[in-house]
Amino acid sequence: MTQYLVRRILISIPTLIAISIVIFTILALAPGDPLAEFAMNPAVPPEVRQRIRQSMGLDDPIPVRYMKWASSMLRGDFGYSFRSKSPVIDLIRQRLPTTLYVIGTAYLVSVLIAIPIGVLSAIRQYSIFDNVATTLAFIGFSLPTFVTGILFILIFSVKLGWLPMIYRTTIDTGGLLGVWEKVKQALMPIMVLGLFETAALTRYTRAAMLETIHQDYVRTARAKGLSERTVIVRHAMRNALIPVVTIVALSIPGIFTGAVITEQIFRVPGMGSLLISAIRDNDTPVIMAITIIFSALVVLFNLIADILYGVLDPRIKYE
Amino acid sequence: MKPESLSGCRELGVTREEGVVMDELKQLEVAARSGQLSRREVLKRAAALGLSAPAVASLLAACARQEATPTTAPAAPTPAPATPAPSASPTPAAAASPTPAAAKRGEGGLVKLLWWQAPTILNPHLAQGTKDFDASRIVMEPLADVNDAGELVPILAEEIPSVENGGVAKDAKSVTWKLKRNVKWSDGKPFTAKDVKFTYEYIINEATTATTIGNYKVIESIETPDDYTVVIKFKNPNPAWMNVFVGPYGMILPEHILRDYVGEKARNAPFNLNPIGTGPYKVKEFRPGDVVVYEVNEQYREPDKPYFARVELKGGGDATTAARAVLQTGEVDYAWNLQVEATVLDQLEKAGVGVVEVIEGVNVERILINMTDPRKEVDGERSKLGVPHPWQSDLRVRRAYALACQRDVIANTLYGRAGKATSNILVAPERFVSKNTSWKFDLNEAAKLLDEAGWTKGPDGVRQKDGVRMEIVYQTSINPVRQKTQEIIKNAFEQLGIKVELKSIEASVFFSSDPGNPDTYAHFYTDIEMFTNGPSSTYPLDYILAWYGKEDNIAQKANNWSGNNIERWQNPEYDKLFEQAQTELDPKKQEELFIKMNDLVVNEVVVIPLVHRNSVSGRKKDLTGLELSRWTDETWNIANWRRSS
Numbered sequence: 001m002t003q004y005l006v007r008r009i010l011i012s013i014p015t016l017i018a019i020s021i022v023i024f025t026i027l028a029l030a031p032g033d034p035l036a037e038f039a040m041n042p043a044v045p046p047e048v049r050q051r052i053r054q055s056m057g058l059d060d061p062i063p064v065r066y067m068k069w070a071s072s073m074l075r076g077d078f079g080y081s082f083r084s085k086s087p088v089i090d091l092i093r094q095r096l097p098t099t100l101y102v103i104g105t106a107y108l109v110s111v112l113i114a115i116p117i118g119v120l121s122a123i124r125q126y127s128i129f130d131n132v133a134t135t136l137a138f139i140g141f142s143l144p145t146f147v148t149g150i151l152f153i154l155i156f157s158v159k160l161g162w163l164p165m166i167y168r169t170t171i172d173t174g175g176l177l178g179v180w181e182k183v184k185q186a187l188m189p190i191m192v193l194g195l196f197e198t199a200a201l202t203r204y205t206r207a208a209m210l211e212t213i214h215q216d217y218v219r220t221a222r223a224k225g226l227s228e229r230t231v232i233v234r235h236a237m238r239n240a241l242i243p244v245v246t247i248v249a250l251s252i253p254g255i256f257t258g259a260v261i262t263e264q265i266f267r268v269p270g271m272g273s274l275l276i277s278a279i280r281d282n283d284t285p286v287i288m289a290i291t292i293i294f295s296a297l298v299v300l301f302n303l304i305a306d307i308l309y310g311v312l313d314p315r316i317k318y319e
Numbered sequence: 320m321k322p323e324s325l326s327g328c329r330e331l332g333v334t335r336e337e338g339v340v341m342d343e344l345k346q347l348e349v350a351a352r353s354g355q356l357s358r359r360e361v362l363k364r365a366a367a368l369g370l371s372a373p374a375v376a377s378l379l380a381a382c383a384r385q386e387a388t389p390t391t392a393p394a395a396p397t398p399a400p401a402t403p404a405p406s407a408s409p410t411p412a413a414a415a416s417p418t419p420a421a422a423k424r425g426e427g428g429l430v431k432l433l434w435w436q437a438p439t440i441l442n443p444h445l446a447q448g449t450k451d452f453d454a455s456r457i458v459m460e461p462l463a464d465v466n467d468a469g470e471l472v473p474i475l476a477e478e479i480p481s482v483e484n485g486g487v488a489k490d491a492k493s494v495t496w497k498l499k500r501n502v503k504w505s506d507g508k509p510f511t512a513k514d515v516k517f518t519y520e521y522i523i524n525e526a527t528t529a530t531t532i533g534n535y536k537v538i539e540s541i542e543t544p545d546d547y548t549v550v551i552k553f554k555n556p557n558p559a560w561m562n563v564f565v566g567p568y569g570m571i572l573p574e575h576i577l578r579d580y581v582g583e584k585a586r587n588a589p590f591n592l593n594p595i596g597t598g599p600y601k602v603k604e605f606r607p608g609d610v611v612v613y614e615v616n617e618q619y620r621e622p623d624k625p626y627f628a629r630v631e632l633k634g635g636g637d638a639t640t641a642a643r644a645v646l647q648t649g650e651v652d653y654a655w656n657l658q659v660e661a662t663v664l665d666q667l668e669k670a671g672v673g674v675v676e677v678i679e680g681v682n683v684e685r686i687l688i689n690m691t692d693p694r695k696e697v698d699g700e701r702s703k704l705g706v707p708h709p710w711q712s713d714l715r716v717r718r719a720y721a722l723a724c725q726r727d728v729i730a731n732t733l734y735g736r737a738g739k740a741t742s743n744i745l746v747a748p749e750r751f752v753s754k755n756t757s758w759k760f761d762l763n764e765a766a767k768l769l770d771e772a773g774w775t776k777g778p779d780g781v782r783q784k785d786g787v788r789m790e791i792v793y794q795t796s797i798n799p800v801r802q803k804t805q806e807i808i809k810n811a812f813e814q815l816g817i818k819v820e821l822k823s824i825e826a827s828v829f830f831s832s833d834p835g836n837p838d839t840y841a842h843f844y845t846d847i848e849m850f851t852n853g854p855s856s857t858y859p860l861d862y863i864l865a866w867y868g869k870e871d872n873i874a875q876k877a878n879n880w881s882g883n884n885i886e887r888w889q890n891p892e893y894d895k896l897f898e899q900a901q902t903e904l905d906p907k908k909q910e911e912l913f914i915k916m917n918d919l920v921v922n923e924v925v926v927i928p929l930v931h932r933n934s935v936s937g938r939k940k941d942l943t944g945l946e947l948s949r950w951t952d953e954t955w956n957i958a959n960w961r962r963s964s
Contacts, residue, residue, distance in 0.1 A: 031838065033831025037448045038530065039840060040682070041832070042862040043568050045533045046841060046874070046881035049832040055528045059834075077477035083447050084439040084607035085586040094606050153640070157648050165640065166433070166650050170604065170612050170631055267636045269609035277437065277608055277635070281447070282827060 001258040008306075019295045024069065024288060028062045032282040034082045040120045056082050069288060079285035081278075088289045091274060096256070097271035098169060101264075106190045110197035111248060117198075118205025118244075119237060122213060133202060140199030149192045149265040156188060163188050167268040189279045193259055197251070204247055208240040215239075242312055249305035253297035257290060325960055342651020363834050363944070380679060425615050425628035427962050432954075433651040435641045439607045442455050442521055442591040443570045444529040449952075452567040453655070454611050454632055456952040458505075458596035461569035462496055462515070462549075463561070465950035467678060469748040469857045471561060473497055475510065476573060477547075480560075491556040491904050496564070498547040502572050503618040505601040512543035515564060517574035526582035531568040533861065556902040558909065559858040566951045568855075571597070599625040599958035601648030609634060625958045626944075639663065645937040646673040652962075653945075654937040655953060660799075663737025664935070673939045677736050680934045681747040684738070686724070686793075686808070686927040688717055689885045693792070693844045700876040701837075701844045702889050709787055711846060715923035717774040720764035720847070722813040730930045741931035744920055747949060748857050750906075751913040756921045758928075765815055782816040791846035794822040794838075796829040801849060804929070834879035841880040843887075851932060857950060860900060863913065866890075866920050867897045888925045899950060 035052055037046035072079055079086035121130040155229055157165040164185050171181050212218060213236050221235045222228075261270040267273070271290060278286035309316045438454035439447060446452050462476040463659040471479045477497040480486020486495050502510040519541050522529040537557055542550040551563060563569060573595050580588035593602050597620075600613035613630040633651070639659045645654035646664075649672040656674065657664060669676050690713050707953035710716045742758040745751050769775075774782040774789055782789040795801045795807065803824055809819040822845060824838050830850075831948035837844050864872065868889030874882040893916060900912040920926055934949060943963045946956040 028649055030838045031831060031833060032825070032827040034447060034835055035530075035832065036830035039832070039852065039853055040852050042852070042859070042864070042883075043562075044530055045861070046883065047878075048530065048533050050834070050879060050881050051525070052528045052530065053832055080586065081439070081607070085445060085591050086607060091607060153643075157650075158643065161648065164650055165648060166633060166636075166644055168631075168633065169606065170610055219687070246817070264636065265640070267633065267640075268587040269606060269635070272607060273635060280827065281439075304719055 006260045006304075008303050012303075016292070016295055018293060019052055020070070020073075020292055021066065024066050024284075025062060027284050027287060028065060033058075034282045069285075078289040081245070081286050082283050083278075084203055088285050091286060092271070092289065092293070095269060095271050095274050096201075098167075098268060099257075099272070100255065102167075102186050102189050102263075102268055102270060103193060103259055103272075105186065106193035106259075107197060107251065109190065109194045110201055113194075113242065114198045114201035115205050115241075116185050118202045119209050119232070119240075121202070121206045122209030122240075123232060125210065130206075134206075137199040137202045140195045141194075141203065145192050145196055145259070145261050146265060147174045148189070148195060149243050150271075152192060153265070165266065167266050169269055176245075189259075189262050189268055192262050192265075200271070201244070201247065203242070205244050208243050210237065212236045212240040238312060242309060245308050245312065246305045248299070249301045249308065253294055256297055257294045336787060353504070362679040363463050370691075374616065374679070400856055402463075415869045422623055422626055422961070424619075424623055424625065427625075427627040429631060429708055430627040430653070430962075431627045431651040432630065432632045433636075433641050433644055433654040434632060434634045435636050435638050435655065437608045438605075438611055438632065440591050441594045441602065441605060441611070442572075442588070443567065444518075444527070444531045444572065446530050446583065450634065453952045453954050455570060455594065455596075456598070457600050457611075457613055457630060457632070457957055458594050458598045458602060458616075460598045461566055461571065461572035462498070462564040463563075463566075463569075464955045465566050465948060466946065467948040467950070469950060471565065473499075475502060485559060487512040489880075491553070491558055491560060491902075493550055493552045494557075494560045496549045496551070498549065499620065500547055502597050503619050504575075504595050504597055505616040505618050505619075506573075506595050507544075507618060508573070508575050509571075510571070510597050511546040512544070512549045514571050514574045515549045515575070515935065516541045516543050518564070518570075518572045521572055521577060521585070523583050524582045524654075529585075532858075534562045534568050556904065558900075558902065558904055559856060559860050561858065562856045564860075566856075581600075588595065600630055603629075608726075621905060621958065626799065626961045627957075630957065642937055644671060645707050646675070649939055650671065651940045652942045657935045657937050658737075659935075660866060661733075661737065663911055664736070670941075673937050675736065676936045676938055676945065676947060677933050678949055679747070680738075680853065680932045681855075681949050682851045682932045683741060683744055683746055684804075684849065684851045684930040684932055686847050686849045686929065687843070687886050688720065688925060689846050689848075689886060689928070690844055690889075692926070693846060698876070702842065702887065704870070704875055704889075708846070710772070710774060710784070710789060713772050714923065715768045719765040719768040719772075719815065720812075720865045721924050721927045722759065723766070723815055724758075724808055724927055724929060725760045725811060726929050727760075728955060729804050733803050734932070736933065737935050738930040738932045741928050742921060743917055743931075744926055744928050745854070745859065745863065745917040746915060746931045747854065748859075750910050751859070751917070753914040753917045753921075754917050755914070760811075762811065762814055769815065776816045781818050788818065789816065789820040790820065792820045792822055793847050794824060794829075794845045796826040797823045798826065801918045804849065830881075832881065834881075839880065841874045841882075841885055843874070843885050849929075853932075858909075859913070863897065863900070863916055866893055866916070866925060868894050886925050888920075888923070890919065890923065893919050 033053065034056065035049045038049055039122070053059060057068070069079065080086065081088055081091060084091065117133050121133045124130050153165045156163040167185050169191070171178055173181055182276050218231060218236050221231045257275065260276050263270045263272040264276060274286065275290045360718050409588070434450050434453065436448060436450045438450045440451050441455050441458065443452050443455035443459055446612045447457065460474045463471045463473050463479060466472050467896065473479055474902060475498060478484065480487065480494050480496055488494065498512060504510055519535060519538060521527055522535050537553050539552045542552070544550065553560065564571065571624065576590050576595050577588060580590065592605050592607065599616055601616040602611060603614045604612040611632045615625060615628055619625070633680045638656065641654040641665060642657045642659045644650045644951060646667040647670040664675055689702055689708055690712055692706045692708050695701065695706055697703045697706055730738050730740040740758070742756040743753050745753070755879060769782060774784045777783045793805060805821045809821060809958045811821045825831055828836060828838055829840050831839055833839060840850055852862070865883045865885070866888060868886060871878060872882045873884045873887050875888045896912050896916050901911065903909050903912060921928065936947070936953065937947065939960050942960065944956065944959045944961045947953055
């Protein structure tokens, strides 16, 4: 087991390096300019913009730029944002709590809802419950978040006036009222994301469950006279959850990088909106930091998923 | 100074898509509600939009509501707010505007502003966009600012220097500013002339890489005879003396805080994110790219101001939802730069919560005509100076182009309240606006001109001469309004027998200063291109520099395309006028010069001006005292913003 872990961790190092080289090169090759807006402003003449460009090192050769970045990265320094001149790590630190709160809750809610629904749908295949659940899952799955997001705004903010459409991190109302305000403004983004995630996860759970409940060992368990509950929970579900665990584990890195579109619609200042504005502004240090963190998390959670298999299924051995 | 708003919508595919679906959805919903569309029609259009069942259901619900209660017409439409005529804002009294005696500092509670581009840095001299200037201006102040009429309003200065009061030297080689005496920085330290001098030293140090350096290169030295007097000496007589320490590019920095952060260290100053200023507010919390929270600066010199205790400037999102938040749900009090289709804006305004504020802008959306040949590569560059364009170097052809632009259609249908057709490149300040030019749309006359020039229609309908076909490439940045403009113009050109290929480029690429990218506006490797530009100063030398024909001012490989003259047009008469305007001090002669330069560019059709663009923002009905000005930040007068009951 230890040997397995060490090997996996060692393999992940060249993987991460390769990822960083690819991303960095793509970013460096992509055209664009952090100061493009000033092209229309005669008070900021072209030669000034060009000097600032050079001072950011944007005109250096790509290998030089990469080595600079990599060496500071190794010292744990993500560098400074081109735009705000502040350390990238500070920007990320500011965004992370909001993202974890909003996106994390959405994922948690969707796991809590999707697994029971998926299991129930599978057990009562073709029942009314199954049909309704499947239809809803299809709707949720096929509606992109930018449509549901706007729809929710139209319904809950514009028509009903119940929920705010702009997310504020600066609410300082004290007491329960403040807590309620914070919850209220997160409801729509959570619903939008939760709907999408729940739908997807329900489909996976149902499919996995359907596969297992027709297995011989489930029939055997029933034949032994075990209660239906035990059969489903101990025998069928435990096996069915293996692929579901993979999907859930692999989507956890997504919580850290946020949900780009949803965050944009509701102006949630999370990692997703940080990434998108950084891309828009050609803020390379920020883009690199976020993508590297994301890659590392993906690698990490792959490993965690693999280890969880062993817990769920003792037959799986690591060598 | 107004943001180049169209290209401001630099959105990625995703968000743009959202915007479009959202707009259409909204339009559809509005149409359904007002009963303009039957249910069947709604269904059909919704399907075309690719809407799913629940979306359509909500639309139909809207229909049903309408059909059930056909008489409840939407509330009486709010009349469009009269654009404050520049001449109507009489004196530079803005700073001392009528404030009822009852007003107390901080009485107004919280005011919420929404900028759909979020500020990322609060040091105006390191600003990366208009949003940063706007957000800095709430804390920092220049010596003077410029109101909408183009008049200087003293801010940190005691009075505005003039030749009469001896502030401006007769030869305009120096200007003397008298400073207010009771001003303190928000940390309690006194503000003195030394801070002004320091600001200059900070900016002019090339290693600081100040965005604002362009305006300060004309200064030879700054002297501070006493703590409240600043004497600025210029290298040459400078009629544009009001470009320094005035407006967005002129905010004064505190020496005692930034003394050790000049040059390369500038970017690491904590000040950049938490500035100390003399303005009505100080920063309580700043999250770059998200929100700035300001609270009252207790040291502010006017004891009864500001009215609002807290200002919250939220950034991000898109213009359409911003418009909705201020006009329809009233979640915010003020929203910046509402680049939203005219019809959508009108509908949102009908909700009666907010009003759209339109002020005349300084920018003109224009088509530039390349005088050089973009197809021929000489010494590693295309569109090279001295390689004339095969047909566009003929004035008759250029005049035919201009006759084929339906400016009123573009302005009315695509811009609405946000713009009007124009025939000038210089549309502000008022005294420099030419009355000698005009425009018309006349395809017959255009065709005649082209025939005269020897470009006749070939068998396939495309004009040609000596085997050369008149096929042009027309580029601009990606933006729905620009693409629609391209279509209108292409249509007319093709009727004339000019084949047009349209090209649209992502704004951050098109407007970049990357010398290695051939698709930038400055490379101009196409026949014509379109964007917006306008003066940033009331003495707009830096703007009209764009047609000055001196070799090093021409965008080309030798200067990494950093020259200002993009059309590569050279005209000795213009150059002479420009050189004269650089030092001309007589206001009458200044007017003559600028108008002549405008007329030359327009009559020689170097540029086809299309639309004089306005700046559009939204405010809640009860928010007053904005005094928006086309020459400076929208937040410049925030100390006097109020909520009326």
